[in-house]
Amino acid sequence: MKKGIIYRKTLRHFLFGSMMAAASVSIAAFLCIAVMRGSIIDVGQRLGMMAAQDSREALAEQRTDLMLRIVSNKALIIDLKLTLIYMDDETRGAVGAGMALDALEGRLLEAGIETGLSSFIINDMREVVVSNWFLIGSGDKITNDILPDETVDNILNKISGMERVLINGEVFFIAYHQLNILPWSVVFALNAEGATAPVVERERRIIDMTNDALKDMDRLIWIIIGIFGTVLLIILAWNIALAGRLAVRLTQPIHELIQGAGIIGSGNMDYRLEVNTGDEIETLAKTFNGMIDNIKQITMEKEHISTELSVAAKIQADMLPRAGSMNKHKINLFTAIRPAKEVGGDFYDFFMINEETLAVVIADVSGKGVPAALFMAITKTLIKNGAMSGLPPKLVFEKVNVALYENNDMGMFATVIMGYYHLPSGRFNFVNGGHNHPLIRQAGGEFNYVCNKPSPALAAFDTAVYEEHEIVFSTEDTLILYTDGVTEAINPAIEMFSEVRLRNVANKCGDADPDFIINEIMNELNNFADGEEQADDITLLVIKF
Numbered sequence: 001m002k003k004g005i006i007y008r009k010t011l012r013h014f015l016f017g018s019m020m021a022a023a024s025v026s027i028a029a030f031l032c033i034a035v036m037r038g039s040i041i042d043v044g045q046r047l048g049m050m051a052a053q054d055s056r057e058a059l060a061e062q063r064t065d066l067m068l069r070i071v072s073n074k075a076l077i078i079d080l081k082l083t084l085i086y087m088d089d090e091t092r093g094a095v096g097a098g099m100a101l102d103a104l105e106g107r108l109l110e111a112g113i114e115t116g117l118s119s120f121i122i123n124d125m126r127e128v129v130v131s132n133w134f135l136i137g138s139g140d141k142i143t144n145d146i147l148p149d150e151t152v153d154n155i156l157n158k159i160s161g162m163e164r165v166l167i168n169g170e171v172f173f174i175a176y177h178q179l180n181i182l183p184w185s186v187v188f189a190l191n192a193e194g195a196t197a198p199v200v201e202r203e204r205r206i207i208d209m210t211n212d213a214l215k216d217m218d219r220l221i222w223i224i225i226g227i228f229g230t231v232l233l234i235i236l237a238w239n240i241a242l243a244g245r246l247a248v249r250l251t252q253p254i255h256e257l258i259q260g261a262g263i264i265g266s267g268n269m270d271y272r273l274e275v276n277t278g279d280e281i282e283t284l285a286k287t288f289n290g291m292i293d294n295i296k297q298i299t300m301e302k303e304h305i306s307t308e309l310s311v312a313a314k315i316q317a318d319m320l321p322r323a324g325s326m327n328k329h330k331i332n333l334f335t336a337i338r339p340a341k342e343v344g345g346d347f348y349d350f351f352m353i354n355e356e357t358l359a360v361v362i363a364d365v366s367g368k369g370v371p372a373a374l375f376m377a378i379t380k381t382l383i384k385n386g387a388m389s390g391l392p393p394k395l396v397f398e399k400v401n402v403a404l405y406e407n408n409d410m411g412m413f414a415t416v417i418m419g420y421y422h423l424p425s426g427r428f429n430f431v432n433g434g435h436n437h438p439l440i441r442q443a444g445g446e447f448n449y450v451c452n453k454p455s456p457a458l459a460a461f462d463t464a465v466y467e468e469h470e471i472v473f474s475t476e477d478t479l480i481l482y483t484d485g486v487t488e489a490i491n492p493a494i495e496m497f498s499e500v501r502l503r504n505v506a507n508k509c510g511d512a513d514p515d516f517i518i519n520e521i522m523n524e525l526n527n528f529a530d531g532e533e534q535a536d537d538i539t540l541l542v543i544k545f
Helices: 005-048 050-056 101-115 149-157 197-265 280-319 323-329 369-388 393-405 498-509 514-529
Strands: 082-087 090-096 118-123 128-131 160-167 170-178 184-191 332-338 346-354 357-365 414-422 427-433 439-441 447-449 468-472 478-482 538-544
Touching (some): 118 149, 149 160, 149 184, 197 280, 357 369, 357 478, 369 393, 369 414, 393 414, 393 427, 498 514
Antiparallel strands (some): 332 538, 357 414, 427 468, 439 447, 439 478
């Protein structure tokens, strides 16, 4: 079976996920190795610098909760923190500790003797409170000659720190820390000369040991890389095989759905999908089968309706007279009708009232489809019955209007032109009930519209009054009657065919026979529409006298 897009996507996503997982494991492993290697380097460097740190930084360790700690056989700790005592979320008291200045000075002297450190305490006015350093005495004020101003500013403004300064040509390490309560700072000074020599030697030995350890670690890293690489290759191969099987399992039911849809789409409405996966795909297949049953039922009903509409269209067409029926009366008449749907609301009619009078009718019922067709049949019958009873066009319209208006709950109406043509005299008496203006050609001239004021459409008002008009035709004169489906036909640009185009086409035909005129008009309509769907019924009736 041909593997489709879903299969390829499923396989690709699974493999991508597996590769990402494997890559993540690899990256994590290499990071661990890098961290281990870096840790060894860092440990070596830290050990190599440990002696220097003992001398340079242990004097002023940067911790906010401990002001000072000197590592030696004896520890000197000065802590002036104030601790608040809380009970039931309320402050109930405070506990603190301090030391007298003379006792503090004595302790600083003892510490200097034991550790070799010089020390002093300075307040925020740059005055020395106590000191055991020969360069600075108690009560002195620190000036730039003793310590650089920048260093003094740091001592007073920073919580703790350590700096390398040059005093009287000698390098000193200065460590300082602010007291917690008093605006004082404790400062320790250590001459750098001779302090770092043992440290440098110790650092060199530790670096050599670190390099040896790194060589051993490099060998171990390559062994680990080989193991990880082998494991990853095995995992990747296993995932590829598993992904293929999983993709087939997931996409097989979907392929069956696609194939079934193709079979049903080809017209086999009896085909049913058989998917037994026990999941949503099976539910989808059952839903699909139910949908096919509904489509089959709807199709059958639609075919039945289509058959009935075809029969209705045939009946409606048979209700309209044939143009050849007037040949025996030497009347040159031709018609055309093209409904927008299977059945329509347009109609035409012509019949002899007596041996000398021809009745001509063209009408357009509002709406389309079956309702318009039923209203059309009623209107046509009423008009013909009225004319055959001997009533003139005006009275026929008034009588038919009242009949159609009664019980017309849907509000339908019909625009109609009906005229009586008296063969011996050429008089044409007609009524225009809201219809399009007739187009006539007389005395060998051009076609023009007869723009009499139209009367109301049939069934529009129950008390409508209709006006009758008269035209006298001569031999070779032509009358064109039409519905608005001709002039209101549209093209893809939503432009109407219009009365102007209809008149131009008629004038091109000149004194041609009715069948030629109708064929030319229909051809122009087709070219103008350019494939646009027909929106309304099209009806034409042409008489050449």
